Amino acid sequence: MNYPVWDVAFGTGLLIAIVSILHVFVSHFAVGGGLFLVLTERKALRQNDIGVLSWLRTHTRFFVLVTVVFGAISGVGIWFTIGLVHPSATSSLIHAYVWGWAIEWVFFFIEITAALLYFYGWDKLTPRLHLWYGWIYCIAAYGSLVIINGIITFMLTSGKWIQTHEFWAGFFNPTYFPSLALRTAIALALAGAYALVTASRLRDAALKARLVKWSVTWTLPPLAIMPALVWWYIRRIPPELWNSTRGAMPTASHGAVAAAVLAIGTFVLVLLTLVKPARLRLAYSLTIMLAALGTMGAFEFVREAIRKPFVIANYLYDNSLYATPSATDGGFSVEAVDRAGVLNTARWVQPPAPGKGADVAAGRQIFRVECQSCHTADAYRGMRQLLTARQWDRPALHAMLASLDLMHNGVMPPFAGTDTERDALSAYLATLYQAGAPPSDGQRLFQQNCATCHEAAPGDSAIVTIRALDAQTASDSLSSLPALFVRMPDLRLSEQQRIILVQWIKARFSEAAMTPRHSAAVYAAMR
Amino acid sequence: MPLHNPVPMLDPIPLPAPYWVFKLLLAVTFTLHILAMNFMLGGMALALASRWSGSRERANRLFTDVATKLPALLPAAVTLGVAPLLFLQVMYGQFFYTSSVLIAWPWFLALVMLMLAYYGVYYVSARTHRQAGSGRGVLLASFLLVTVIGFLFSNNLTLSQTPSAWAGKYFADPSGWNLNLLEPTLLPRYLHFFTAAVAAGGLLLMLVAYFKRESDRDYRRYVSRFGGRAFEFATMAQFPIGLWFLVSLPPGQRMLFLGDNGLATALLAAGIAGAAATVLVVERALRQDNYLLGAIGGTGITALVVLAMAVMRDILRDDYLKPYFHPERFVVQTQWTVLPLFLAVFLGGVALWAVMLWRYPFSAAVKPQAQRSGAER
DSSP states (O other), rough: OSSSSOOOOOHHHHHHHHHHHHHHHHHHHHHHHHHHHHHHHHHHTTTHHHHHHHHHHHHHHHHIIIIIIIIIIHHHHHHHHHHHHHHHHHHHHHHHHHHHHHHHHHHHHHHHHHHHHHHHHHSSSSSHHHHHHHHHHHHHHHHHHHHHHHHHHHOOOOHHHHOOOOOHHHTOOOTTTHHEEEEEEHHHHHHHHHHHHTTTTTTTTTHHHHHHHHHHHHHHHHHHHHHHHHHHHHSOOOOHHHHHGGTTSSSHHHHHHHHHHHHHHHHHHHTTTTTTTGGOHHHHHHHHHHHHHHHHHHHHHHOOOOOTTTTETEEETTTTSSSSOEEEETOOBBHHHHHHHHHHHHHHHOOSSHHHHHHHHHHHHHHHHHTTTTSSSTTTTHHHHHHHHOOHHHHHHHHHHHHHGGGGGGSSSOOOOOHHHHHHHHHHHHTTTTOOOOOHHHHHHHHHHHHTTTTTTTTTTHHHHHHHHHHHHHHHHHTOOHHHTTTSSSOOOOHHHHHHHHHHHHHHHTTTTSSSHHHHHHHHHHH | OSOOOSSSSOSOOOOOSHHHHHHHHHHHHHHHHHHHHHHHHHHHHHHHGGGGGGGHHHHHHHHHHHHHHHHHHHHHHHHHHHHHHHHHHHHHHHHHHHHHHHHHHHHHHHHHHHHHHHHHHHHHHHHHHHSSTOHHHHHHHHHHHHHHHHHHHHHHHHHHGGGGHHHHHHHHTTOOOOOTTTTTTHHHHHHHHHHHHHHHHHHHHHHHHOOOOOOHHHHHHHHHHHHHHHHHHHHHHHHHHHHHHHSSHHHHHHHGGGGSSHHHHHHHHHHHHHHHHHHHHHHHHHTTHHHHHIIIIIHHHHHHHHHHHHHHHHHHHHHHHHOOOOOGGGOOOOTTTTHHHHHHHHHHHHHHHEEEEEEHHHOSSOSSSSSOGGGGG
């Protein structure tokens, strides 16, 4: 709201995702690949293995072309992109961590210089001096990760920084060390995976077999210890965030499953290269790379997803509103916007002309400044698709927006703005989809009206409550949801719909329909 | 629709060091970036132009000598560009982010173009290494891409200092497909930078001539003369272009350099005198075949002129932004627990970088059998 919003029809979130995922896939290689180069060179020198040295020289060219060019420019690309999509967040990160970025820049400069000298030095340097440049590269590249990791994890778990605003309090945050360990493992695994690509091009079968075996020793052990590192990481993430991946946020849950499946797939694919290492094909090695890219992409997607609704944990929402009001926030906090209104606060909106359709036009403006950093009308995280599935009409939308921050276990920020603006946003959202016939089966009623906050699970509070009441009382209680819990949306289901919904819940979670495990969960919830 | 106040508010997080520290770092790193960028862009221009500079064989040799340096000069320009962009965002984020969003797509695509230009440079370097003079078409493509990138930077940075132009552009097209083509200073400013790059390309050739001690005398002389003449013509062209730039400035800003601001006026005078002096030094060096004077003298004075220009540019920007930018309102909370660490890493990094270059046998053609000694350098 402080900055203009960049309108991108397919969604700026998707643009960030594409740039970031491609960058991290290369930048981790840039980190792990440094150690791979020096240790491989040292080993080959000790064994006087001319074949490996000759291959390593080719691999260095590949390494430089991928990391120094694509890696470096796409890294600047992330910076450019987040500056365009989240200027307030970028500004916060720059102000809080400019000295971190500046230190990282020194490492970056050393890293690029050392990489080029190492590359060109194959022709000119003594082995000892050549390795010296390699080690400098390796250390500087790892130094970059050590710094960047502090800032990325700060965004997910800002730790004590929220109270102190002190550099190191945010830098060494709860997920710093598990993330560093995990990313180190990823970097080493990728170093081996990338090496398989250049090794697969070799004609000398014996040499290829040697290099495949050597590369696999870089990939499999880190992949094997990754579950432990992930477990450590997850343990340091607040449970309410991790809940997003356990059903509360469908996309995060799918991402987590995809990351696990693809990681296992990568492990198996790499393991299988050992069956006939001398016959590794380029296409197979590229398949491994695709699986690894998918794993990495899914991992980063989950990290970004569970961070929602924040872009910097507990400090700045994805829509650039500050979580807690302060004297210097310029009125860009949820509380202040609730009082003053979105359209009065945002600098880059044009108030709609009064008259017919003014509410929809105002709603569209509100959507642009408050929702568009994550959602689009009908593309990435498109509202058309979401609302077509849920069929919320304007009154339902108005009611749902009031408790937006409760949806999907709190992955949405609260709606900020006046009641009139909430109504205008509802009016706009209601234009985005075609209303279908009202649902007449209990399952669809549940999915459309309850599932954004409640799980269809025996331990869920709504399920427990309805099961405990008789059908008529349960149905009556649904006629005024805010009376049950003040933050519940004031949904207006017909009496028939309420009865169908209650009957479905009771049938779905009857003792006969539930497994003993379910019954135990209900018992625990009731207690 | 004009906005009541188009400029976004200051970031609530205090500046992590005094304002002047960032100003200083911006001026120094920007100067280094511009020097590297000018060497790279001017080197490309002259490598391409060398075709019309004499015999095909000599031109191809020069092309190879320059093209094989581009894979080092381009990353130098990029990495040295990251730092000023960082320090700029600390102080001028309100202006820079906004103008960037207004021209978002061209700004984003600049990096795609940069990547293509980068790969092009690697390709040409490898190609001409095998067959001297080949790869001109690809180098031309890289060169054009880099000139477009420079033009986009000029668009963004001129737009960032004219907030009154923002609302009109944004509300006409919020999808980020804007440029700043109607800005009167855009073209002279861009030409001023571009011509400086050609001049720096000339200095690069003089440096090549100076360090090519093993080369035959004719070739060395040819490279030095071609570079020196390019430097002289480009620098002399700066006098009318610079005047155009000055005249295109709004009267208030123009007068900064004509007496209203003592420092700006003195720097402009010094810059002009420095440029003229460099032309004389280069001319003398060419007449005497004094490669050291041309390369080191010319580059040394030019670096000082570029520093003066960087400070002038800063004064100009702050004057443009005077109605909106109030550095006295910055709250400063110096991060004492990390600033010294940065300084230590920075100084250590510079030292290590120098050692890396010092130990590298740039002039060695073949792999030495034994560890080099300092004397072999």
